Amino acid sequence: MRHKYEQVFHALEEEIVKGKYEKTRKLPTEDELMKQFEVSRNTIRKAIEILDKKGYIYLVQGSGMFVREFSREGAIVVNNMKGLSRDFPNNTINSKVLELKVINPCEDIADKLKCDINAKVYYVRRIRFLDGEPFCIEVTYFNKDIIPYLNEEIVKDSIYRYITKDLKLNIGFADKAICCDKLNYEDAKLLGLNEGEPALIVDNIVFLSNGLIFDVSKAIFNYKYTKLITSATYK
Amino acid sequence: MRHKYEQVFHALEEEIVKGKYEKTRKLPTEDELMKQFEVSRNTIRKAIEILDKKGYIYLVQGSGMFVREFSREGAIVVNNMKGLSRDFPNNTINSKVLELKVINPCEDIADKLKCDINAKVYYVRRIRFLDGEPFCIEVTYFNKDIIPYLNEEIVKDSIYRYITKDLKLNIGFADKAICCDKLNYEDAKLLGLNEGEPALIVDNIVFLSNGLIFDVSKAIFNYKYTKLITSATYK
DNA sequence: AAGTGGTCTAGACCACCGT
DNA sequence: CGGTGGTCTAGACCACTTC
Numbered sequence: 001m002r003h004k005y006e007q008v009f010h011a012l013e014e015e016i017v018k019g020k021y022e023k024t025r026k027l028p029t030e031d032e033l034m035k036q037f038e039v040s041r042n043t044i045r046k047a048i049e050i051l052d053k054k055g056y057i058y059l060v061q062g063s064g065m066f067v068r069e070f071s072r073e074g075a076i077v078v079n080n081m082k083g084l085s086r087d088f089p090n091n092t093i094n095s096k097v098l099e100l101k102v103i104n105p106c107e108d109i110a111d112k113l114k115c116d117i118n119a120k121v122y123y124v125r126r127i128r129f130l131d132g133e134p135f136c137i138e139v140t141y142f143n144k145d146i147i148p149y150l151n152e153e154i155v156k157d158s159i160y161r162y163i164t165k166d167l168k169l170n171i172g173f174a175d176k177a178i179c180c181d182k183l184n185y186e187d188a189k190l191l192g193l194n195e196g197e198p199a200l201i202v203d204n205i206v207f208l209s210n211g212l213i214f215d216v217s218k219a220i221f222n223y224k225y226t227k228l229i230t231s232a233t234y235k
Numbered sequence: 236m237r238h239k240y241e242q243v244f245h246a247l248e249e250e251i252v253k254g255k256y257e258k259t260r261k262l263p264t265e266d267e268l269m270k271q272f273e274v275s276r277n278t279i280r281k282a283i284e285i286l287d288k289k290g291y292i293y294l295v296q297g298s299g300m301f302v303r304e305f306s307r308e309g310a311i312v313v314n315n316m317k318g319l320s321r322d323f324p325n326n327t328i329n330s331k332v333l334e335l336k337v338i339n340p341c342e343d344i345a346d347k348l349k350c351d352i353n354a355k356v357y358y359v360r361r362i363r364f365l366d367g368e369p370f371c372i373e374v375t376y377f378n379k380d381i382i383p384y385l386n387e388e389i390v391k392d393s394i395y396r397y398i399t400k401d402l403k404l405n406i407g408f409a410d411k412a413i414c415c416d417k418l419n420y421e422d423a424k425l426l427g428l429n430e431g432e433p434a435l436i437v438d439n440i441v442f443l444s445n446g447l448i449f450d451v452s453k454a455i456f457n458y459k460y461t462k463l464i465t466s467a468t469y470k
Numbered sequence: 471a472a473g474t475g476g477t478c479t480a481g482a483c484c485a486c487c488g489t
Numbered sequence: 490c491g492g493t494g495g496t497c498t499a500g501a502c503c504a505c506t507t508c
Contacts, residue, residue: 175466234444
């Protein structure tokens with residue numbers, strides 16, 4: 001929140017979420033926003049750009065800026081990295097740690113983590129519950145050179161909070177691959193489903209803001225409760 | 236290509252794709268690019284921003300701009316709307332039209348298309364083949380007020396080319412929802428799979444750049460060949 | 471301290487939408 | 490035509506990385 005464009009973005013986001021523009025669906029013009037926030041046009045446009053990128057609004061040249069109605073209810077915003085609690089603010093999310101240990105990575109993981117096959121990595125396997133229902137199995141490998149210490153307490157809670165707040169690392173971006181497959185016996189049992197039923201799978205490679213890879217993970221979602229949303233632009 | 240930032244973007248994109256920065260992985264500095272292209276810093280930054288958004292590069296403040304290695308091979312870039320031929324430039328893509336007719340929309344579709352239940356819509360059902368293998372079943376509803384005429388010739392070819400080039404409509408953006416489910420008997424048969432096997436499903440609501448909805452569609456992918464990719468940012 | 475990207479400003483002109 | 494967003498410039502200063 002320390003930059004002007006962030007302040008403008010957050011102010012407008014809040015107004016939109018609270019329904020201020022529900023009737024007209026039209027935002028004030030750039031000119032009006034410049035006067036209202038007492039910043040330059042580029043600063044307004046930077047805030048607007050974020051609102052657009054996040055799918056809150058769309059822009060029509062020569063006409064104006066309009067609020068999109070786009071229900072995020074019960075869906076996971078796939079381009080976010082803020083965690084499930086952001087996507088399900090009205091639901092209870094629990095985690096149970098199934099495994100936590102330091103291992104040598106297999107070839108595939110070493111390749112993805114861009115680390116040596118003799119390096120040490122944390123292996124974490126968790127299951128997450130949405131309002132008590134088994135929702136997702138998450139298998140994560142952390143590069144131990146970057147994340148030197150983990151315990152069950154941290155892993156059960158929010159790993160990302162630990163990484164950003166305690167280790168003071170800056171998370172940057174992630175590559176995601178989405179596919180689907182048949183559940184194996186073990187995963188099916190954990191999710192309360194049957195072997196061979198569908199699973200929505202998201203593979204992640206997560207980078208620090210300096211480009212180092214610190215985390216490779218696979219999330220296996222219960223297909224009955226999972227909807228991922230995103231938006232695309234033609235240009 | 237009529238804007239300077241587009242020219243800069245395309246030039247840099249081509250250089251990256253052709254592997255010019257493969258060794259160092261570092262792009263020239265903004266200052267160097269300004270001199271090279273003889274444009275202002277903001278224009279360079281606009282081009283850079285697009286490269287970043289598309290996942291070609293990542294930016295490190297105080298350090299530089301670096302090429303990401305991110306294999307798009309055999310994957311569908313989910314935030315693109317350029318069609319499968321962009322995602323599979325080295326494969327043959329065919330379509331077969333299964334159904335094409337004008338109907339009244341059911342309540343659900345009318346709601347999504349934001350049209351009246353008594354309005355007319357085109358209903359199109361196609362199957363698409365990747366190198367001869369059944370790859371995807373696509374069911375699309377077009378608002379006939381916006382797309383007044385369609386025939387099998389157009390639908391078999393590229394609908395979007397017709398819409399943009401012939402009808403001169405501007406496609407803007409799309410909301411996408413990704414989920415997975417069990418195949419029903421009929422879809423399974425078309426895809427060469429068995430009933431109950433997994434299917435990756437993408438629901439789309441497509442908007443013109445003025446915000447009007449012209450197309451609601453559902454794509455049912457053969458899970459054996461389908462990987463969707465995207466990237467996420469933490470900020 | 472030097473290099474490099476990030477934020478911010480002020481102002482000009484263009485392109486498109488609606489009346 | 491006036492209103493509104495889109496592109497582009499020139500320049501100042503800040504923040505972070507690297508040495």
